Amino acid sequence: MEYTSETLDSTTGEIVQASIGSWITITEYGETKGVGRKQVRDALSRLGILQNETDDHTPKHASFAERKHITRRRLTTKAVRSGLGKRIFSIVGQPFDVISPKGQAWIDQRWADAVQTIKTDITSSPVAVAAQVALSEFMVGRRHRLDPEGQVRWLLDHHPNVAQADMSRITGASPRMISHYVSNRTAQISKAKAQIRVTLKAPLRMSYQPSMVDIECRSDTGADGSPSP
Secondary structure (H helix, E strand, O other): OEEEEEEEOOOOOOEEEEEEEEOEEHHHHHHHOOOOHHHHHHHHHHOOOEEEEEEEOOOOOOOHHHOOEEEEEEEOHHHHHOOOEEEEEOOOOOEEEEEOHHHHHHHHHHHHHHHHHHHHHHHOOHHHHHHHHHHHHHHHOOOOOOOHHHHHHHHHHHOOOOOHHHHHHHHOOOHHHHHHHHHHHHHHHHHHHHHHHHHHHOOOOOOOOHHHOOOOOOOOEOOOOOEOO
């Protein structure tokens, strides 16, 4: 997308527009490299210009199980200050980032090394390779894409031996966010187990209701006291 700047000509009083180059979204940049949304964000995260940011969209008075968090990978403040891109919002308030011409040139110089590093890190661990393949196959069959936290939880459930560093490389989430996701899951499991223990320890309560008791009385002796036949 072509961006322009507007300045006021003090002589004529007119607004003068000047082109500041073509700024493109992160996904559009990935398309120029022949990769998808996740792959381009993995590479830019590796280069250190993207970071995970989590927004809480949990409705008011919602239960713990109904919580809703949305995690996005956004340009870092340092990248913006360096002129590599901008953090902006769409007309409807949807956040997204664009990369400046300077940022595109900066990434171009480092792209090949970033992609190769990711491939080397993952292929050096057979466990990570197997986990990545399994996760990719699982995601293909889903109607809705798993966010990074969902991917980490799936890996913990199905491939618990994968190191957190490998989870970071597989999902594209930062090591700090991986640790956060793992801690969240551990806390939730501990809370659920504690609730189960409390339920099992609760005493069994029984109430006596005479109307529910049906007792048949029989006499084993006759009227004269002799045993009945």
